[in-house]
Amino acid sequence: MLPVKGIIFLLxxxxxxxxxxxxxxxxxxxxxxxxxxxxxxxxxxxxKECRVEVLDKKGRVLQITxxxxxxxxxxxxxxxxxxKVVLKAGEGHQAEKFIKFDTPKxxxxxxxxxxxxxxxxxxxxxxxxxxxxxxxxxxxxxxxQAELKGLRQEIVELRxxxxxxxxxxxxxxxxxxxxxxxxxxxxxxxxxx
Amino acid sequence: xxxxxxxxxxxYLISGWLVSGGAVLFSLKALSGREIPRVALLSGLFFVIxxxxxxxxxxxxxxxxxxxxxILLGQAVFPAIFVALFFQALFFQYxxxxxxxINTLTMALPPYLFSLLFSRYLxxxxxxxxxxxxxxxxxxxxxGLLMALILYLxxxxxxxxxxxxxxxxxxxxxxxxxxxxxxxxYLKRTHPEVIRCCQ
Numbered sequence: 001m002l003p004v005k006g007i008i009f010l011l012x013x014x015x016x017x018x019x020x021x022x023x024x025x026x027x028x029x030x031x032x033x034x035x036x037x038x039x040x041x042x043x044x045x046x047x048k049e050c051r052v053e054v055l056d057k058k059g060r061v062l063q064i065t066x067x068x069x070x071x072x073x074x075x076x077x078x079x080x081x082x083x084k085v086v087l088k089a090g091e092g093h094q095a096e097k098f099i100k101f102d103t104p105k106x107x108x109x110x111x112x113x114x115x116x117x118x119x120x121x122x123x124x125x126x127x128x129x130x131x132x133x134x135x136x137x138x139x140x141x142x143x144x145q146a147e148l149k150g151l152r153q154e155i156v157e158l159r160x161x162x163x164x165x166x167x168x169x170x171x172x173x174x175x176x177x178x179x180x181x182x183x184x185x186x187x188x189x190x191x192x193x
Numbered sequence: 194x195x196x197x198x199x200x201x202x203x204x205y206l207i208s209g210w211l212v213s214g215g216a217v218l219f220s221l222k223a224l225s226g227r228e229i230p231r232v233a234l235l236s237g238l239f240f241v242i243x244x245x246x247x248x249x250x251x252x253x254x255x256x257x258x259x260x261x262x263x264i265l266l267g268q269a270v271f272p273a274i275f276v277a278l279f280f281q282a283l284f285f286q287y288x289x290x291x292x293x294x295i296n297t298l299t300m301a302l303p304p305y306l307f308s309l310l311f312s313r314y315l316x317x318x319x320x321x322x323x324x325x326x327x328x329x330x331x332x333x334x335x336x337g338l339l340m341a342l343i344l345y346l347x348x349x350x351x352x353x354x355x356x357x358x359x360x361x362x363x364x365x366x367x368x369x370x371x372x373x374x375x376x377x378x379y380l381k382r383t384h385p386e387v388i389r390c391c392q
Contacts, residue, residue, distance in 0.1 A: 094197050173284045181233030188226040
């Protein structure tokens with residue numbers, strides 16, 4: 001019989017410490033023509049100065065960068081489709097993500113652009129006059145953009161929390177682990193009998 | 194204490210699976226039903242303790258107690274570590290299924306070999322504290338060196354990474370050695386029957 005008290009003591013010794021290991025989480029989002037990369041460890045701390053490689057379908061390196069102090073990197077992408085983002089966190093730990101990069105449509109030429117801006121201005125004027133309820137003013141647009149930024153930040157936090165390892169996760173998996181050994185015991189007993 | 198997916202070449206992945214798979218099966222076959230609860234408990238200990246990190250300077254470290262598992266389980270250290278690593282890979286994405294073989298091999302082979310080497314000294318009951326320390330220290334250090342060697346052999350460009358990997362194992366191995374030494378001393382005095390060599 002093992003000294004259960006001793007093992008419990010050993011476990012309690014380390015319980016106050018954070019529970020996580022060297023896994024690294026990687027999230028890649030396309031925002032317009034940019035690739036926004038977020039990398040963090042399971043405790044939510046950012047993966048600082050981690051090397052990021054962007055490769056094409058054939059495995060050729062397209063871009064290399066490093067994450068900043070908050071574990072983020074923004075890359076401006078050219079005309080690419082399928083790409084692989086590899087994050088190297090050191091000591092043999094890395095994470096990969098494949099994404100389909102939708103290259104944004106080409107910018108309209110200057111003439112079209114000026115026509116568009118004229119249209120936008122006239123729409124704003126119409127809105128102010130209450131002529132077109134579907135149009136939005138530049139103030140409203142900036143409000144929406146600020147709200148979207150907040151939502152995006154919230155999504156990042158949710159992702160971090162979903163990847164975090166809690167004590168309840170460890171104990172539930174411990175149940176599976178002991179279950180496997182219990183099944184083996186049953187199997188051995190059945191064979192022996 | 195693991196190598197992630199996508200780092201090693203297929204030759205190493207297949208070799209790792211073949212060798213550790215064979216060791217796990219052989220060990221399971223030899224394992225008696227009476228011993229399984231002990232293996233299960235220590236497999237659980239390895240699983241939990243390697244998820245708990247202790248901040249150390251700019252980085253953080255965790256214990257594995259693989260040296261202690263070697264002394265207490267002998268060859269059964271292979272299935273104990275295999276099952277723990279399997280669940281870590283499956284539920285928490287640490288390591289991975291393809292690298293499970295090589296990770297099991299690097300973590301279980303050194304403690305098994307050191308348990309063979311030190312068992313006669315433990316049986317005599319001499320230098321228990323020192324033997325415990327050496328088992329813990331050398332087992333983990335050898336695991337780290339073995340991983341660094343595999344990383345280097347798989348891709349010589351990873352020589353710098355391999356060096357860092359090996360370097361970070363030294364302080365952790367010392368801590369592991371001290372904890373294993375006291376654990377072995379305590380078990381030898383109070384429950385000598387749980388130590389594989391002294392049954």
